[in-house]
Each structure stands twice: as structure tokens, then as C-alpha cells.
Amino acid sequence: xxxxxxxxxxxxxxxxxxxxxxxxxxxxxxxxxxxxxxxxxxxxxxxxxxxxxxxxxxxxxxxxxxxxxxxxxxxxxxxxxxxxxxxxxxxxxxxxxxxxxxxxxxxxxxxxxxxxxxxxxxxxxxxxxxxxxxxxxxxxxxxxxxxxxxxxxxxxxxxxxxxxxxxxxxxxxxxxxxxxxxxxxxxxxxxxxxxxxxxxxxxxxxxxxxxxxxxxxxxxxxxxxxxxxxxxxxxxxxxxxxxxxxxxxxxxxxxxxxxxxxxxxxxxxxxxxxxxxxxxxxxxxxxxxxxxxxxxxxxxxxxxxxxxxxxxxxxxxxxxxxxxxxxxxxxxxxxxxxxxxxxxxxxxxxxxx
Amino acid sequence: xxxxxxxxxxxxxxxxxxxxxxxxxxxxxxxxxxxxxxxxxxxxxxxxxxxxxxxxxxxxxxxxxxxxxxxxxxxxxxxxxxxxxxxxxxxxxxxxxxxxxxxxxxxxxxxxxxxxxxxxxxxxxxxxxxxxxxxxxxxxxxxxxxxxxxxxxxxxxxxxxxxxxxxxxxxxxxxxxxxxxxxxxxxxxxxxxxxxxxxxxxxxxxxxxxxxxxxxxxxxxxxxxxxxxxxxxxxxxxxxxxxxxxxxxxxxxxxxxxxxxxxxxxxxxxxxxxxxxxxxxxxxxxxxxxxxxxxxxxxxxxxxxxxxxxxxxxxxxxxxxxxxxxxxxxxxxxxxxxxxxxxxxxxxxxxxx
Numbered sequence: 001x002x003x004x005x006x007x008x009x010x011x012x013x014x015x016x017x018x019x020x021x022x023x024x025x026x027x028x029x030x031x032x033x034x035x036x037x038x039x040x041x042x043x044x045x046x047x048x049x050x051x052x053x054x055x056x057x058x059x060x061x062x063x064x065x066x067x068x069x070x071x072x073x074x075x076x077x078x079x080x081x082x083x084x085x086x087x088x089x090x091x092x093x094x095x096x097x098x099x100x101x102x103x104x105x106x107x108x109x110x111x112x113x114x115x116x117x118x119x120x121x122x123x124x125x126x127x128x129x130x131x132x133x134x135x136x137x138x139x140x141x142x143x144x145x146x147x148x149x150x151x152x153x154x155x156x157x158x159x160x161x162x163x164x165x166x167x168x169x170x171x172x173x174x175x176x177x178x179x180x181x182x183x184x185x186x187x188x189x190x191x192x193x194x195x196x197x198x199x200x201x202x203x204x205x206x207x208x209x210x211x212x213x214x215x216x217x218x219x220x221x222x223x224x225x226x227x228x229x230x231x232x233x234x235x236x237x238x239x240x241x242x243x244x245x246x247x248x249x250x251x252x253x254x255x256x257x258x259x260x261x262x263x264x265x266x267x268x269x270x271x272x273x274x275x276x277x278x279x280x281x282x283x284x285x286x287x288x289x290x291x292x293x294x295x296x297x298x299x300x301x302x303x304x305x306x307x308x309x310x311x312x313x314x315x316x317x318x319x320x321x322x323x324x325x326x327x328x329x330x331x332x333x334x335x336x337x338x339x340x341x342x343x344x345x346x347x348x349x350x351x352x353x
Numbered sequence: 354x355x356x357x358x359x360x361x362x363x364x365x366x367x368x369x370x371x372x373x374x375x376x377x378x379x380x381x382x383x384x385x386x387x388x389x390x391x392x393x394x395x396x397x398x399x400x401x402x403x404x405x406x407x408x409x410x411x412x413x414x415x416x417x418x419x420x421x422x423x424x425x426x427x428x429x430x431x432x433x434x435x436x437x438x439x440x441x442x443x444x445x446x447x448x449x450x451x452x453x454x455x456x457x458x459x460x461x462x463x464x465x466x467x468x469x470x471x472x473x474x475x476x477x478x479x480x481x482x483x484x485x486x487x488x489x490x491x492x493x494x495x496x497x498x499x500x501x502x503x504x505x506x507x508x509x510x511x512x513x514x515x516x517x518x519x520x521x522x523x524x525x526x527x528x529x530x531x532x533x534x535x536x537x538x539x540x541x542x543x544x545x546x547x548x549x550x551x552x553x554x555x556x557x558x559x560x561x562x563x564x565x566x567x568x569x570x571x572x573x574x575x576x577x578x579x580x581x582x583x584x585x586x587x588x589x590x591x592x593x594x595x596x597x598x599x600x601x602x603x604x605x606x607x608x609x610x611x612x613x614x615x616x617x618x619x620x621x622x623x624x625x626x627x628x629x630x631x632x633x634x635x636x637x638x639x640x641x642x643x644x645x646x647x648x649x650x651x652x653x654x655x656x657x658x659x660x661x662x663x664x665x666x667x668x669x670x671x672x673x674x675x676x677x678x679x680x681x682x683x684x685x686x687x688x689x690x691x692x693x694x695x696x697x698x699x700x701x702x703x704x705x706x
Contacts (some may be wrong), residue, residue: 149455166536170585182597183655185521186560192576192594193556199549207539220538224589225582232523232597232626235575241545244535244585250587273585302536 003036005109009344010089010337013102017082017091023072023128023187026051030071030335033105033122041109047145051124052134054145055108057117063286064117065351066148066315067108068306069101070126070134077331087337094335097322100154103322103344106350115353116286119148126306135309150286151310152347159339159346161294162301163215163287163318165308167277169245169256170224173198174268179237181231188235192228195239197222200262202243211250213282215300217248221263242272246302249277278311280318287316293350294320320347356389358462362697363442363690366455367663370444376481379404383424386458386475394462397473400498405476406462406467406496412513416639418704419471419501420461422454422660423479423487430684440690447688448676449501453507456675456697460704464672468706469639472501479659488662503639504663505700509676512692512699514647515654516568516671518661520630522598522609523577526551527621532583532590541588545581548592550575552615553594562603563601566635568653570601574616595625599655602630602664632668646675646703673700 003015022031030051037046037055044055051071078334082091089099101122108120123134130136139146155162175195180188207219221243228239243264247256253274261269281287282298291298301307301319312316322339374382385403389409390399397408404424426446435444438706442452454475461473476487483489491498508515528548533541560572574596581592596617600609606627613623634640635651644651654660654672665669675692 115508136516168536181655182575182577183521183599185575185599186571188575190555190575192579193552195579196549196552196556199546199552202543203546203549218537218539220535222535222538222541222543222588223581224535224587224590226545226579226586227582228576229578229595231579232577232595234577235522236577239579242582242585246536247536293637302534 001032003032005036005040005105009102009106010340012106012337013094013099013340014082014089016098016101017093018080020076020080021071021073021093022075023125026071026124030122030124033071033176035206037108043112044108045101049138049141050134052138054120054138055124056119056145057114061115061117063149064119064147065286066119066146066151067104067154068123068151069104069154071101071122071126072124072127074127074141074329079331079333080134080159088334089337090334092333095156095217095333096328097154097156097321097323099323099335100156100321103340104346106344107347111182111348111351114351116351118351119145135306139309146313148289148315149282150227150290151315151317152290153306153317154321155305155319156325156328157319158324159322159343161291161296161298161318161320163282163298164212164249164280164311165278165301165305166217166246166248167251167253167256167275169247169253169260169274170242170272171260172272173241173243173264175239177235177237180235182233182235185235190237191236195226195228195241197265197271198241198264205263208248210250212250213280213298215280215282215298217300219248220246237242249279252276278308281311281316284316287318290350294346354385356385358389358393358458362459363693365459366447366452366688366693367435367442369451369454370446371433373429373433374424374426374446375378375428376478379424381475383475383477385507386424390461396465397461400495402489402491402494403477405474405491407472407474407491409472409498410470412469412470414468414470416502417472417500418639419472419474419499419504420457421422421474421476421504422450422457422507423477423478424454424475425480427480427682432684432686441687442690443687445686448509448686449681450507450509450674450676452676452688452693453509453674456492456693456700457507459697459702463705464701467704469704471704472498482674487523488659492662499666501668503637503672504668505643506659506670506672507674508658508672509674509678509681511677512674512675512696513643514651514671514673515651516566516635516651517602517633517664519570519599520604520606520609520628520632522600522606522613522627523625524596524613525623525625526594526596526617528592530588530590533588535586535588538588544589544592548581548594551594551617551620558616561601563603565601565603566633566651568633568635568651570653572601573599600630602632605629624648631664631670633671634664637669640669640671643703647699
């Protein structure tokens with residue numbers, strides 16, 4: 001099958017959708033993308049890495065912009081091949097994220113003389129376990145291919161800009177007591193009752209909101225689990241409250257831990273897992289240019305996304321793409337084709353200056 | 354094997370212990386007890402019911418006293434045959450409750466002319482599920498054999514008198530919220546946090562103490578379980594606190610429910626199970642006589658025991674027996690033989706007036 005990179009990116013999106021590419025089975029689509037880039041974008045250096053395809057200019061520009069999109073989808077749900085209905089294109093992967101892939105591939109082939117050097121990364125296995133993620137493999141095998149001054153991931157954002165991400169920290173707070181038969185409860189000491197002040201501190205907690213690079217981050221401190229109890233006639237001797245702290249990226253993990261320890265001062269507390277946040281990095285020149293060109297008001301990204309991989313490399317990164325994130329992974333997945341056209345126009349304006 | 358009912362009740366206890374009688378396997382011991390009663394207590398009418406043996410006088414006395422002891426034991430724990438060590442008799446069932454059985458069987462055979470009519474009940478399957486309990490079968494098959502003005506169960510009480518028992522009520526209190534990703538917790542409503550006031554009410558609860566017939570009952574309201582949580586990154590939408598209320602027998606189940614509903618007013622509450630308490634009934638004439646003869650200060654029974662079966666029949670009932678309840682069901686089970694002698698003397702004084 002032949003992909004026409006230079007034609008209408010809406011048609012290109014439908015063509016990408018019609019090559020099934022569930023995570024781990026991206027081979028046929030990667031072959032098609034690689035062949036199209038080699039044939040229709042001879043100004044680009046092309047690299048194949050597993051079922052990822054990379055391409056880049058070598059124009060010696062002052063800055064380099066990286067456009068990245070994953071080729072894989074979640075499992076098909078009776079929603080292939082794609083189907084047009086007025087302005088809507090239906091099908092698995094339309095929003096998440098072959099619309100973004102189509103925009104990037106079309107620009108790769110048609111913007112011959114960009115004002116920044118360009119790197120394209122079409123990668124595999126974003127929808128599955130982190131250790132299978134194609135970006136991780138590229139980072140290990142071809143680290144020089146990820147150098148850039150700004151990374152744009154084409155995840156569906158309805159055409160808005162989402163930047164940075166919050167960190168996450170999970171702790172277990174344990175209260176202890178003494179077991180006793182509940183018929184003689186005064187011989188015991190109830191660990192579940194002892195958890196009352198832990199819950200009181202959670203209900204009384206005022207979550208911080210902070211603005212960074214124009215993005216507002218809203219923190220949260222939430223019990224995600226509580227468990228205690230031995231039997232229906234026993235005063236429990238242990239109760240564990242699991243608390244998840246989602247923190248703005250101006251705190252690092254150590255500072256987040258310190259904060260949570262202060263909130264639960266006096267209680268037994270163990271950290272079970274954590275992941276750092278990512279600063280939006282929108283003050284970087286290439287990012288400012290991007291925002292100016294798109295006219296978008298950036299918003300904080302709350303979940304952990306591949307943006308964080310670039311942030312960890314010191315590269316400002318943001319999500320920007322056509323499609324509705326709320327439709328991702330649904331049977332009803334579709335994309336408004338006008339968003340594909342609009343995103344193509346905005347990005348072209350940014351790249352051509 | 355021959356049981357000598359008329360000899361030393363300590364020797365009789367050892368003989369009873371040396372016939373293993375784990376619940377469901379009481380046949381050999383029941384045979385021995387039945388044969389001994391028929392041969393050595395010809396003044397008694399004897400009835401066999403399954404592996405229970407019953408016997409009674411028919412003297413036409415104004416009142417009737419029932420002495421009941423179970424023949425079964427928990428599984429043997431390398432602690433048979435019995436072993437004497439000074440004043441201690443070791444072995445499975447020594448405290449719980451062949452010492453009490455020995456006292457009752459000895460008095461059955463040797464008190465020929467009691468001041469109250471006497472009924473003896475040696476029954477099976479007390480240590481297992483309630484629906485296998487021999488007393489329940491006797492109540493169905495031979496209800497007239499359980500008529501009495503006072504029931505004495507020979508459970509180990511270290512020779513003190515325990516009367517009545519508390520009721521028990523279990524309720525589930527459910528708090529509800531709205532699920533959300535913990536990274537966007539303000540879109541949710543945390544059901545675990547909503548349980549904070551439930552725990553606060555428990556910690557602030559002042560349990561009542563009440564004296565009934567000279568017994569002090571201490572109530573208790575305890576969380577026995579708490580559970581809530583969906584996943585490590587989800588704001589939970591449901592939390593359930595299971596609460597056990599142990600209540601003095603001056604409340605019936607309906608009143609206990611009403612009280613718990615008042616304590617948790619405003620919360621979703623479901624009753625999961627309940628059992629009524631049993632009033633001590635020590636104001637009854639036969640019970641007052643018993644207390645006068647033994648000189649014991651009665652204490653409330655906290656757990657649910659077969660005393661409650663008699664209370665439900667309107668018969669004042671109490672536990673009184675040699676042996677240490679804390680040794681029941683242990684590998685180290687033993688009985689102080691002086692308690693056997695003392696209990697025999699006290700009961701003989703009561704029965705002969």
C-alpha cells in the first residue's frame with residue numbers, strides 16, 4: 001500500500017488508520033511510513049529502529065524541533081476500516097493518534113525549507129508497558145536522534161497545548177493497636193479508630209495551586225486505599241491508609257516526600273513509589289515561538305506522558321495534536337477532520353516562520 | 354471401659370479425658386457415660402439422644418435444676434492420655450470441660466435425695482458449628498427434657514459464676530463519592546475521606562456500663578473492618594466501615610439497632626447480622642439460692658455461649674465450672690484438681706440444702 005504524504009492530510013490519516021497497528025504489530029505500518037518517507041521526502045535522512053521510523057533534516061539551523069507520534073493503537077473494537085461521516089472520520093486510532101501522525105508526516109514531506117531543523121519520530125508500543133516503549137529503545141540505541149530544542153508530541157489535545165506534567169508519590173500510613181475479642185474490646189486498642197486523625201488531616205488538607213510558565217498546576221492529596229480488619233469479632237491491630245500525592249513540577253520527589261511527612265507528622269509512614277514531574281519548559285525560545293505561532297494558551301498536563309521522557313532529557317516538550325483525548329481508547333473513537341486541517345496550518349506557520 | 358461415678362471426681366475427670374471425644378466422635382464416651390448412669394444411678398431416668406446422654410430425677414420437687422456439660426473437645430494436640438503433675442491434671446478437655454462433666458456425673462450418682470429435681474445433660478458438638486450443637490437437637494426432639502428453673506453449664510470459669518451474655522450486632526456503614534483519576538482529584542469526591550466522621554464518632558463514643566442482677570456489663574462499639582479503594586491512581590467512590598456493637602442484655606436487638614442508627618445518624622447503614630443477649634436472670638429464686646450456696650460474686654459473660662440457649666427458653670442460666678477458660682483449646686490445657694474438688698463441694702451444698 002502507498003501513502004500519499006503530499007496530499008490532503010485528512011486522506012493520509014484515513015490511510016494510516018486503515019493499516020491496523022495494535023501495539024507490537026506495527027510492522028506493516030512502519031514499512032509503509034518508511035517507504036513513503038524515502039520516496040517522497042528525499043531531503044530527509046531516514047532511520048529504521050525496530051518498528052519505529054525516524055527522519056531528519058540536516059540544514060545546520062540554530063535550533064531543532066522534534067515532532068513525535070506513536071504508530072500503535074489499542075486493540076481494534078470493530079471500528080476498522082475507517083469511515084467518513086461529514087466532518088467526522090471514525091475508526092481505531094483516528095484521535096489517538098494517527099491524526100497527529102498524518103499532520104507530522106505531511107509536513108515532513110512538504111516543508112522542504114523549515115526555519116528550524118526538523119526531526120520526525122514515528123514510534124511503536126506507546127500504549128503498553130513502559131519498558132516496551134519505542135522511545136525508550138531509541139534513547140538507548142540512537143540517543144543523538146533525540147537531541148532537540150523543543151519536542152512536540154502529537155497526542156490528541158483538541159488542538160490546545162499541554163505542557164509539563166505533575167509528579168506522583170504514594171505512601172502507606174500505618175496505624176497500630178492491640179488485638180482483642182470485640183466482646184472485650186477494652187482489652188484491645190483499635191487501629192482503625194486510630195486512623196481517624198489520618199483521614200481528618202486528608203479532609204482538612206488545602207491543595208496548592210501554582211502557575212509555572214503560564215500553566216496552572218493543581219496538586220492533590222488523596223487516600224486511594226484503606227484496609228484494616230481481622231475478623232468480624234476482633235478489634236483490629238493494624239490499619240493502612242494508602243495516600244497518593246500528585247505534585248506540581250516545582251517540587252522534586254524529595255521535596256514532595258518532605259511535604260507529605262510534615263502533613264502526617266507523628267504517624268508511621270512508608271514511601272511505596274514515586275515519579276518526578278516535568279517542568280513545562282515553555283520559557284525556552286523555541287517553545288515561545290511555538291506558542292506565538294499557534295496562539296494557544298498552554299495548560300498543565302496532569303497524567304504522566306511521554307512528554308516527561310523529553311523533560312528528563314532537558315528538552316522542553318509539549319502535547320499538541322488534533323483529536324479528542326476523551327475519545328481515545330473508545331469504540332466510538334473519531335476525529336473532527338477540521339482539527340487535522342487546522343493543526344497542519346498552525347504547525348506549518350510555526351515551521352515556516 | 355468402666356467409669357466410677359461414685360469415687361473421686363478428680364479420678365473420674367482423668368477417666369473421661371482418656372476417652373478421646375473430638376466433636377463428631379463422642380460415641381465411645383457417650384456409651385461409657387450412659388452405661389455408668391444406668392448401672393450406678395438407678396434412681397435416674399436415662400435417655401440417649403444421638404451422642405448425648407440425659408438423665409433426670411422425678412421426685413416432684415417444686416423446682417428443677419439442670420446441669421449441662423458438653424462431652425466433645427477440640428482436636429487433640431499431642432496431649433492425651435492425661436497426665437498428673439501434683440495438683441495439675443494435663444490433657445485435652447481437662448478444663449473444657451470434662452472437669453465440669455466429672456463434677457456433674459459424680460453428683461448425679463451420689464446425691465440421691467436432692468432438694469430440687471435434677472436434670473443432667475451430657476451433650477455433643479458444642480465446639481463446632483451451631484447447627485450441629487447437641488443441645489439444639491435435644492430442644493427439637495425432646496423439648497420437655499430441657500424444662501428447668503435454673504440451668505448450670507459447667508464451662509470453665511475458675512469456679513466463679515458467669516451469667517447472661519451480651520448481644521452482638523454488626524452493621525456496615527457505607528460512604529460514597531465519585532471516582533476520578535487521582536491526578537485530577539478535584540473532579541472526584543473521595544469516599545475514604547468521607548469516612549473520617551464515621552471514625553471520629555467511633556473514637557468519641559462513650560461505651561455504657563450497666564449493672565443487671567449484680568453483674569456489670571460493659572458495652573463496646575468497634576470498627577472491625579474498613580475497606581475502600583479501586584487502584585493506586587483512582588479516587589475511591591466507596592468505603593465500607595464494618596462496626597460491631599456488643600450490647601448489654603437490657604437492650605434487645607431492635608433497641609441496639611436503634612442506638613447504632615442514632616450514633617451514625619446521617620450515614621448509610623445496613624445491619625448484616627445480630628444475636629440477642631441473655632439477661633442473667635439471677636433474681637430467680639433457684640438462682641439466688643445457687644449464689645447463696647456458692648457465695649460467688651457473679652460476673653457478666655461477654656461471649657455468646659450455650660447459656661443463651663436457655664435464656665431464650667426463659668430459663669435463668671449461668672456458667673459455673675472448674676478449669677481456666679484461658680487454657681481452653683490450648684496444647685497446654687490442664688485443670689487444677691483442687692478446683693474440681695471445690696466445685697463438687699459447693700454444688701453438693703446447693704443441691705442438698
